[in-house]
Amino acid sequence: MHKTSLFLTLLLSATAFANTDTLQTKSKITDVTVFFSGAQITRNAHLQTTKGKHLLILNQLPSEINPQSIQVAGIENCVILSVKHQLEYPNQNKKEVEETEIQKQIDAQELKIKEIKNKQNVFELEEKILLDNSSLKKKDDGTAIADIKLAADFYRVRLNEIKQGKLNLSTELESANKKIQEFYTKLNELTSKKHRTYSKILITLECEKDINAIIQISYYISSAGWTPYYDFRVEEITLPLVIVYNANVYQSSGESWNNIKMKLSTQNPSLTGTKPELNAWYLERKNFNDNMPSNHEPGALKGKVYDFKTNEGLPFANVSVYKGDELVASGATDVDGLYTIKPIKPGKYSVKTSYVGYQSTKINNTQISPAQITFLDIKMNSQDVRLDEVLILDYKTPLVYPSSEGRSINQNAIKGAHAEDTQYYIDGIKIRSDVNGGTDKDESRSGIEISNFISNSIKTSVTNLEYVIEIPYTIPSDGEDYSIKIKEASVPVNYVYHAVPKLETDVFLTAEITNWASLNFLQGKSNIYYQGTYTGESILNPNQATDTLTVSLGRDRNIIVKREGKKEVNDKIFLGNNIKEVVGWNIIIKNNKNTKIRIMVEDQFPITEKKSIEIFHLEYSNAKLDDKTGKLTWDLSMEPNEKKEIGYKYFVKYPRNMNLMME
DSSP, X not given: OHHHHHHHHHXXXXXXXXXXXXXXXXXXXXXXXXOSSOEEEEEEEEEEEOSEEEEEEEEEEETTOOGGGOEXXXXXXXXXXXXXXXXXXXXXXXXXXXXXXXHXXXXXXXXXXXXXXXXXXXXXXXXXXXXXXXXXXXXXXXXXXXXXXXXXXXXXXXXXXXXXXXXXXXXXXXXXXXXXXXXXXXXXHHHXXXXXXXXXXXXXXXXXXXXXXXXXXXXXXXXXXXXXXXXXXXXXXXXXXXXXXXXXXXXXXXXXXXXXXXXXXXXXXXXXXXXXXXOOOOTTSOOOOTTSOOOOOOEEEEEEEEETTTOOBOTTOEEEEEETTEEEEEEEOOTTSEEEEEEEOSEEEEEEEXXXXXXXXXXXXXXXXXXXXXXXXXXXXXXXXXXXXXXXXXXXXXXXOXXXXXXXXXXXXXXXXXXXXXXXXXXXXXXXXXXXXXXXXXXXXXXXXXXXXXXXXXXXXXXXXXXXXXXXXXXXXSOOOEEEEEEEEEEOOEEEEEEOTTTOSSOEEEEEEESGGGGOXXXXXXXXXXXXXXXXXXXXXXXXXSSEEEEEEEEOTTEEEEEEEOTTTOEEEEETTEEEEEEEEEEEEEEOSSSOXXXXXXXXXXXXXXXXXXXXXXXXXXXXXXXXXXXXXEEEEEOTTOEEEEEEEEEEEEETTOOOOOO
């Protein structure tokens, strides 16, 4: 009875499997929502099938897909029975037809090289024989002039033929070697894909009737992200502040995002959405706060893979990052041998590099630091050693880290752009210009003029802000930052200068922005431009509970501030066991601009914690005094080319046995 039941179960399973039609279909990325860390990918696949149960397989998807994040949109007249995720590990021993053909061409060129070298050896031998027998031996009756001429003609003609033959063979040899290198490049491009681990999604569905529809699948990956940054541009302090909104977008998922619709979201799905809990705090115990924030911001690995002998970059070399035996991240070099792999969690890793025709390398103890780039250049030896041999090295910190500063603009290096964009490099960052050469203006906010460089809209919720980029974009899978210029805002601000002459002789310009919440600022780096000149950078921090946001705009050397001691005041008097010391300072401000300015000047009185020391404020010329800190602040309005002088004076009484620094 038991055997009969088992037989029936197996028979029914086999029948069910036989009735399930397996379909493999290609899918295409259509939409991407990029978070500060990670991205949600949406892709479409065409489903054309008949009534019944079917198994739909989507192959060659990124290996890092989070299985819990996979979602499949419902299809009319179909029931989704199950959704499964599997990893497809590479079969490195299986050779594709294209690989075999390329290898045949490499073998043919190597055979040709051997034939060329054989001919070169024959020419070398013939040349040696001719030269060894080139001297004519004199006979008793002398050598006839005709014989000498005949021999000379022979040697000249034959040696010229040999030299020309050797030259032709050298050219052929160089050409054959170049072809082999080209074939190896193609072969590495194929094997770089072959070495990857992919995901596949298996969808079991049952259709009530014949179906011809689009099925939509979405999932989350970690190897992407974006960071906001801003350009603050000041032409004159009588004009509004121009703020340019930019985004650096990167991804290294293993497949390019070609002409996709993109959203930039401020959400971070990698962070928990659960509020932290306070545990009981016992003074007599050691307490470990599990909720203390730690710096887990990912880093990046960047460098070049090149030939040890020629120093030429190796294109399509595989660079893989391992934690023990686990593959953490991987990438391939570009046509110049350059690579970028990010994001990578902080820690120590092994970096393995492989390239067909070269000895593989493994570099241990490569340190990835939080929010930093680790630079690692990799030298590879050509195929003079066994291919299965791996060169193992330890990572060494370079004495000088390469910097992207000072790179010239390269308008020929255009990749990853919208079809109607141009793109160029500044400071190692790819920049895209305005779409269609124009902007869309929005003057809906009072006093604020918005110019959209690309068609976009903003969606806000309680915890999230999204920029919806409505023009398709292409972001290659190379880990590089692709800069998208989103929009420009012309904002009325109050320009205020600040000076602290005790610490710094330069004057700093700030902009006070009121009602700034409507500008939807995010925390990020800001580049400062004054009258078209780059003057530095600062950090924009909108996490302030104030109605006015103050933004630092750098130095302005058209305002002169000078601090001088009052010689007629500074005096030291000995009174018994005490010393009375009088100190005074003058501050001179000169406005060399042709516009009126407001300037805040700061200085300070000393303060003390000792009762034996007495401080008396004698004069501070209408400055605002903070009694707790001793800070003095002058709020001044100055006309063009106006000069003002302010000052303060105090005396200190202290015991003679003390040695105080009065400045």
